Amino acid sequence: MRAHRWRTGLVAVAAGLAMLVAPLVRSVPATASTAGxxxxxxxxxxxxxxxxxxxxxxxxxxxxxxxxxxxxxxxxxxxxxxxxxxxxxxxxxxxxxxxxxxxxxxxxxSPLVVADRSLGLPDATNFRDVGGYRTSDGHWVRMGVAYRSNKLSGLSVAEQQVLVDQHVTLDVDLRNGKERSDDPDRIPAATTYRVADVEDLSHGIDFHDGAVLTLLTALALGLLEGTGNMGQRIAYPFMVDFGGADRAYRTLLTGIAANPQATVFHCSSGKDRTGWGAAVLLTLLGVPRATVEADYLASNDYLGRADAVELSWLRAAFDEVDALYGNFDGYLHDGLGLSDATVDALRARFLA
The missing domain is CATH 2.60.40 (Immunoglobulin-like)
Structure with missing residues (x-):
């Protein structure tokens, strides 16, 4: 795996530094037609x-x-x-x-249940349902099971009641310590609060591959493909390469799997750390990549900013998954350390 990663990284660096050409053309997988x-x-x-x-x-x-x-x-x-x-x-x-x-x-x-994805919270505009998507094999991701959001520090009493009404009993916070201190969550008293800091350094600074190589590869591909924010383009692969991020997303996914009621997970804007968490969950459930990308890009609409997220950033994280683990299943088990039982529990919980 390490040798493969070095070859991939060096080829990307050489290509990026040697040629500043038009962005790469990527194909979008088609969704198979099934009954229902x-x-x-x-x-x-x-x-x-x-x-x-x-x-x-x-x-x-x-x-x-x-x-x-x-x-x-x-x-x-x-x-x-x-x-x-x-x-x-x-x-x-x-x-x-x-x-x-x-x-x-x-x-x-069989019947199908759908709802508007947004809960319409004025103080958390990116608060929306993760469900309502069709999988590649014809299942549907149930709505009302998990929500993604931006920070919850400004929720009014009425907005907190919405969480109660939707049976949200677990709040997973992906933010770092300073963000949590500056803007603590305001959630219903009965909702369990859990930290899953994607930037956590309490266990040391550990990477699955050399940080310098990850940085150079991300920089080279950012130059090759083009990006409106090089910092973000570089940051996304580190959410896959950094051990602290693995621990955070493992905490998130195991928490959702174990919670019999609804879960909300969030960061500050609900688009980057939360965006990758949602992409991992939807991909685990079998949602096509094109749909995962559309859900990710929807943050631009919910936040009212055309440049809030950029597709190349998300694709950089998926590219890092392939480079380090060969496929997404390898990332789930070898990177995040999820057991088959947890993966099965998530699929049973979400898929209709």
Whole structure:
């Protein structure tokens, strides 16, 4: 592995220093078509209306709205449509509540629950559901199980109640000590708070490969591919190479796996350390890379900044995974130290 890593790094450095050429062209994997729902979404409008859309192999779909991510139970019928269709739920149709989940029930096959990804928290605008995505093998990532966010230090009492209503019982903080001290989380009293510092040095400074080599490779590829922020382009591979980051993401994933209720994880802006954590979780669950990248880029919209994140940064982290471990499964087990039982528990918890 070490020899392979050195060859890869040296080739990248040589290429980056020798040629400043056009960015590399990367292919986007296609999503295979399988039975059931191939697409589904619920988007809440500014006026409180909902725009639903779906595509399925069924001939008809009925839609009910409820307050539970499990669907059913308290469902209120809001309409129906063809196997592939759309439905608008006008503002005022449903009474005000923290969050509405919509159960799409086909006339053949299993139902699917979707909701608007954002919880609409004014003081945590990047607080959003990790679920609602389709995997490569046709499963769906359940909503209401895990959320990603920016810092939670400004949550009002009403916003904290939203976390209670969504059964968020675990808060995993990926920030460093100074960030935690300057802006401590404001969360419900019953929510467990856990630190998973991605920059933690308490166990020493350890890298899976030479820090200098990681730095030079990231710099060379940043020059070769182009980036609007070289510092970020360099930082992402270190979230894979640094032992402290491994411990943090292991704490995050094992915590989510063990929590029977919902979990939120966050850093300061909810885009870099949190962005990689979400990318790792979604990839572990079998979500296609193109969808993982779209979720990552959505921080630009939620934060209202076109340059909040850049796709080349995320791809640099995935490239580091391949360079160090050969594949993503190697990263999960040899890098993060996850057991098969933890991986299986996460998949059982999330996949519908």
């Amino acid at each position: 729902f191939g697409q589904a979404s619920a988007i809440r409008g500014a006026d409180g209306s909902y725009a639903l859309s779906w595509a399925s192999t069924a001939t008809a779909v009925t839609v009910t709205a409820g307050t539970s991510p499990a669907g059913g139970g308290d469902g209120v019928a809001v309409g129906s449509g063809a196997g592939t269709g759309t439905l608008t739920v006008p503002a005022g149709t449903l009474p005000a509540t923290t969050r509405w989940y919509f159960t799409l029930t086909p006339n053949s096959g």
